[in-house]
Amino acid sequence: MKIIKYLIILLLVISCTHKNSKDNLNKRWKVDVSKIQVSVEIHDIANDFYNLNFSISNFRKKYPFYLSQVTPDSRFERDRRDSMELNIYSEIKKKVANDKIKAELEDLFKHIKYYYPDFKLPTVYLYSSFTSDYLNPITYIPQNNYLLIATDCFLGYGNKYYDMMKIDRYIQRTMSMEYLSSKTAKEIIKGMALVPREITSQSFVSQMIYQGKILILEDAFLPEIKDCYKIGYTQDQINWARDNEFEIWNFFIENNYIFSDDISLSDRFLSLAPFSKFYTEVDSQSPGQIGCWTGWQICRKYLIKNDQVSLQEFIKNPNHEQIFAKSKYKPSPDAEEH
Structure with a gap:
């Protein structure tokens, strides 16, 4: 019974830590812009x-x-x-x-x-x-x-x-x-070319992070906007991506896609499309551009783990595989993590 009690406490601590980390990242974008004078013509x-x-x-x-x-x-x-x-x-x-x-x-x-x-x-x-x-x-x-x-x-x-x-x-x-x-x-x-095209690797994970950086800038520029509007999904599609994050990542791992430079992966998982092309039965359920969504989560994880890095420094960093390594991105099979 003591072991079970210990495991329950540990899971609660991990869950709270993860939630606090995500809350801190969201707070990062809640900046005071009231003194910035803007008048749109x-x-x-x-x-x-x-x-x-x-x-x-x-x-x-x-x-x-x-x-x-x-x-x-x-x-x-x-x-x-x-x-x-x-x-x-x-x-x-x-x-x-x-x-x-x-x-x-x-x-x-x-x-x-x-x-x-x-x-x-x-x-x-x-x-x-x-x-x-x-x-x-x-x-x-x-x-x-x-x-x-x-x-x-x-x-x-x-x-x-x-x-x-x-x-x-x-x-x-x-x-x-x-x-x-x-x-x-x-x-x-x-x-404005805010996200540099010059990157140290053309690997699939690097391309995902490139797209993720654009979405991170949207997090910063549109802090009150829902995720679904930023990436062009419906709320149901966002829910599907969250619920299946572990399976999506596991699919990329098992097929050795992460560090692959196969350009067809961009068409399958990064390009505008009615669904992503896993070539499995989940295709009809999946939203398009799931690689962009995954890159977004990697970038968010990196900023949580490396909160001393400024937004501008992060965006300018051309070493996307380094960003991936430092993000320690590894989604949990437990959908409640989200």
Whole structure:
């Protein structure tokens, strides 16, 4: 009986230690940004484009970067009267609140400036792409300091126009307002080249950690946003990943994938897809990009184990296999660990 009692106490201590470590990491991102002055300037291109009282020639003067110079005005006059385009714009006005976008972006930009003070606030432009930009609804152009957001790509899962355009449902799941801040953060992270591409190894674990670093920056820049929105999952998919973390890692270990430089692993586990390709019966249940999620957990474990390392030092460290070793990442078969 004493042995059983001892084991129960030990398990409780381990569980509490793990929870405290995760809580400490979450607290790390709860920084005070109240003194950082940020005011986002938003221009609604769509509102001007579909306003028939605003001539195309005046529109070109106001937004010289937007319309093709070789396309005649008559073509755009037809487009701005197209019934389908007007219906989609009507959906935007009903479902997308510019004030909400402004508030979310201001909070995001404050957090970016907290860690990277040289970040310059971009001018924000909202437009409608007629759903054509659904794979890349955010465009960040640091040279011009522009941030363009295709608001028609955030109308919500199952929107009738998305189905009419035959957009895959697994992509539609992130086409709602809850995912806008995360997608914006990702584009700024890439545009500023915050995560160096020059790494010491091209191994699978190194590629996973590269993706994990992007998600760690999202942790820092979006501390109030749920994990599912950061990685582009549903909450059920996050739960699946957490519940199966041990099995996922064990699969990578057993197949000698961790230090492999097989480029096909990126397509199977890191690329945007409806599911990850284990080539087993779990494929239909798994979310895509499970390697990105695993890299995120390795990075989080590293920061818990090495809390003296600053965010910027961690992100700049090109030795991803060293990060992996120092993370001591080894998920438990007990799902309650999460």
